[in-house]
Amino acid sequence: MRYAETGFNLEVDLTRGNIERVATDPADTELYLGGLGTNAKILWDRVPPEVEPFSPDNLLIFSAGLLCGTPATGCNRTIVSTISPQTLLMAFSMMGGFWAPELKYAGYDKVIIRGKSPDLVYLWINNDKVEIRDASHLKGKGAIETAEIIKKELNEPKAQVAAIGLAGENRVYFASIEQGRSSASRGGIGAVMGDKGLKAIVVRGTKDINIARPEEYLELCNEVLEYIKFREENPIPGVIPILARLGSPQEMAIHDEKWHTENFMWGNSRLRRKGFWNEEVEKEWTETMERVRTRLISCYNCPLKCGATISVPGLPTYMMKCFSKLTYTMAAMSDLDFGFRIAQRATEYGVDGYSTPQVMAFALELYENGILTDSDMPGLPSDNEERFFWLLDRIVRREGIGDVLANGTYWAAKEIGKGADEYAHNNIKKHEQLPLKLSMLNPVYFLMYSTGEKINITQIEGQFPQAPFPERKDREEFVKGWFQVPDEKFKQYFLDWELRGENSLPYYPTVDMACDIVDWQEMMHYIDDALGMCAGLSSFHLKPPYHIHNFPKFISSGAGIDMDEEKLMKAARRYRTLVRAINIRRGMRRKDEKPPENHWKKRFPELEAKLIDAYYKLKGWNNDGIPTRESLHELSLDYVSEDFIKRGILKDDEEN
Amino acid sequence: MTVDKKKKTIKTININVDLCNGCRACEVICSAFHSEPKYSSNNPARSRIRVIRDPLRDIYVPVYAGEYSEAECAGRDKYTIDGKEYDECSFCRASCPSRDDFKEPDSGLPLKCDMCEGEEEPLCVKWCLVDALTLEEREEEGEEEEKREELEIGLESLADKYGLDKIIDTINRMSKK
Numbered sequence: 001m002r003y004a005e006t007g008f009n010l011e012v013d014l015t016r017g018n019i020e021r022v023a024t025d026p027a028d029t030e031l032y033l034g035g036l037g038t039n040a041k042i043l044w045d046r047v048p049p050e051v052e053p054f055s056p057d058n059l060l061i062f063s064a065g066l067l068c069g070t071p072a073t074g075c076n077r078t079i080v081s082t083i084s085p086q087t088l089l090m091a092f093s094m095m096g097g098f099w100a101p102e103l104k105y106a107g108y109d110k111v112i113i114r115g116k117s118p119d120l121v122y123l124w125i126n127n128d129k130v131e132i133r134d135a136s137h138l139k140g141k142g143a144i145e146t147a148e149i150i151k152k153e154l155n156e157p158k159a160q161v162a163a164i165g166l167a168g169e170n171r172v173y174f175a176s177i178e179q180g181r182s183s184a185s186r187g188g189i190g191a192v193m194g195d196k197g198l199k200a201i202v203v204r205g206t207k208d209i210n211i212a213r214p215e216e217y218l219e220l221c222n223e224v225l226e227y228i229k230f231r232e233e234n235p236i237p238g239v240i241p242i243l244a245r246l247g248s249p250q251e252m253a254i255h256d257e258k259w260h261t262e263n264f265m266w267g268n269s270r271l272r273r274k275g276f277w278n279e280e281v282e283k284e285w286t287e288t289m290e291r292v293r294t295r296l297i298s299c300y301n302c303p304l305k306c307g308a309t310i311s312v313p314g315l316p317t318y319m320m321k322c323f324s325k326l327t328y329t330m331a332a333m334s335d336l337d338f339g340f341r342i343a344q345r346a347t348e349y350g351v352d353g354y355s356t357p358q359v360m361a362f363a364l365e366l367y368e369n370g371i372l373t374d375s376d377m378p379g380l381p382s383d384n385e386e387r388f389f390w391l392l393d394r395i396v397r398r399e400g401i402g403d404v405l406a407n408g409t410y411w412a413a414k415e416i417g418k419g420a421d422e423y424a425h426n427n428i429k430k431h432e433q434l435p436l437k438l439s440m441l442n443p444v445y446f447l448m449y450s451t452g453e454k455i456n457i458t459q460i461e462g463q464f465p466q467a468p469f470p471e472r473k474d475r476e477e478f479v480k481g482w483f484q485v486p487d488e489k490f491k492q493y494f495l496d497w498e499l500r501g502e503n504s505l506p507y508y509p510t511v512d513m514a515c516d517i518v519d520w521q522e523m524m525h526y527i528d529d530a531l532g533m534c535a536g537l538s539s540f541h542l543k544p545p546y547h548i549h550n551f552p553k554f555i556s557s558g559a560g561i562d563m564d565e566e567k568l569m570k571a572a573r574r575y576r577t578l579v580r581a582i583n584i585r586r587g588m589r590r591k592d593e594k595p596p597e598n599h600w601k602k603r604f605p606e607l608e609a610k611l612i613d614a615y616y617k618l619k620g621w622n623n624d625g626i627p628t629r630e631s632l633h634e635l636s637l638d639y640v641s642e643d644f645i646k647r648g649i650l651k652d653d654e655e656n
Numbered sequence: 657m658t659v660d661k662k663k664k665t666i667k668t669i670n671i672n673v674d675l676c677n678g679c680r681a682c683e684v685i686c687s688a689f690h691s692e693p694k695y696s697s698n699n700p701a702r703s704r705i706r707v708i709r710d711p712l713r714d715i716y717v718p719v720y721a722g723e724y725s726e727a728e729c730a731g732r733d734k735y736t737i738d739g740k741e742y743d744e745c746s747f748c749r750a751s752c753p754s755r756d757d758f759k760e761p762d763s764g765l766p767l768k769c770d771m772c773e774g775e776e777e778p779l780c781v782k783w784c785l786v787d788a789l790t791l792e793e794r795e796e797e798g799e800e801e802e803k804r805e806e807l808e809i810g811l812e813s814l815a816d817k818y819g820l821d822k823i824i825d826t827i828n829r830m831s832k833k
Contacts, residue, residue, distance in 0.1 A: 214695035
């Protein structure tokens, strides 16, 4: 018997209309765990670098994490992996909600989509019965609207639906996959789904998920619940509100937006508005929030209420979470009411809440600077907010200038020319980033921005405080009860970190310390992504309930795989390296690994080079960021080095 | 059957639908607790509590499995509370032919909440950190009924479905094997 996982994947060929239930190899679970790990293995094996994102041979993999569907609190992530049309690299966006556990109860760990359907279809998975159904009546429908129609026509109110909106259908490079209160947004995976002619995947499952050592597993779950209660009652002092409490940043619960509105940039990631947050704004925004927010809601099996039901008078109800609360508002230099109104339309269209506002602000900046003109934007309204709605409508329909903008700021700038690339200034690896522009280089963040292959800062940061605490006594207080550290040395790193003087940014944390910190942070995210754990209870947080010391126990008692810390770290390193290998094979190199030029005002090229050198070395990569034969061998990834040698990426006689 | 006046503890689970966050942790732990051996598997479809949810209409009602009913209701009423329309079934505890809830998904046998006998408190309450489910206990004098075994309840529902004669025949045949 297989434990925690079902041991079966669903292989769906949309070109031929073929559906197969395929048993998986338990040895792969030992090596790559599940979720992101086994997704990476499948993409490596079956999607060579010659395959374009919009080729029928590109795979779109929906995977539940290894522990999804078990009683482990907050373990509900769906990890969607494919090749991104925007970055041309591997995309592995994730969503919370209810979809992954339902897939497990239906009897599958993954749904692997290949080929292309000639007509728009949806996939209906009802335990053993799986069918491809006509979706022509859903063409152009909103993502949330689609889910409602399907549940009604199937008479299955308990089914979970992951669907694309118009943006996905029209292959917008930042189209999302929406699933009720959650979405997998980054990397344009919704565009790949649309390219495959797949409007939605609908799941209903009523089977068991088995646990290898039940009593032991439940005890671990109870410990986590107790610790969540403790953390809720004892927020971490001295840090910003969204880091003090567990969960996704509690954007739906809090009213105080001083930190975001005054530290993040407005417009096309240009303007910092110090002093913006005053009593009047606070009153108005609080009233707006109270008016539209019906209820705070959660993902499957989690007490943290990170999402909310939003009902703007006159508009259909939708659900929201996290920072999309402010991205549209700030890009348009508007207010919260506008943010909620446009987010409703954006959610139905199915677009990424980070990239989309930035693409629109970018377009308007080009217009203001004469690079785009009235002939490019015929009919552009004069009202600022109306302009954003106008642009959004055109982007998702790929109408006129919208067709250019639908490829994101990097590709749009290339196509527009006339110096437009100066305005596409906030990308990493062709992907729009959070609007942050800071002063002094932070070595830890420099490494995360440069080398993170999820290409999103919130999906690599966590565990270690973002900034030093001014008082040593507060630092001493913080390291007390910091049992989550993989090694005691991290406590010392933090204790000695000062705001000013020798032990301050940018030379402290030192190069070696910065490498250690980033390696730990990234590892925790990769473990989450294989197990299906929410970063909001784990990798994103300081002092989270899940950590490197209890995860091995969860895996061994849950999945029945013999696991300890060392083995888990090695597994995480293995599939992390495999993700890199996929991207290296697609041409990614050191030259691509850099934050936006203007992310920090004060840059230190020599230090930055040292940081990358040292980090690559720690990771077992050569000076160009390519995993070495030796490190690949150590991770039982010899098949990767063989391929690298065949392709001339590594040399046969190369020492490293 | 003898009937005695006895003091007994009445357990009430207070359900506050306004506090429900719709996470279904109650379903998770209920189905885990009632699996054999305990916690060995998990499947909300087997849970004896179900959250009737319709997020876009802000409907979240945790309902406990109660008595088995062999027939569905003749008519079904609708309730409007605070402007939200609820189907009568949203509040009904019955395991009945009109829905899949409160039945074992494979055998179709009815399920009933037993307040997690042997535990300090029902585990759905323990796992509901948002306090949508809370427990209240009070002493009450009442007539004590003999407790019906799970087997008896199960057999009765099978008898309803297939007829008692057929059940007896089958048991006779099986016992000869």
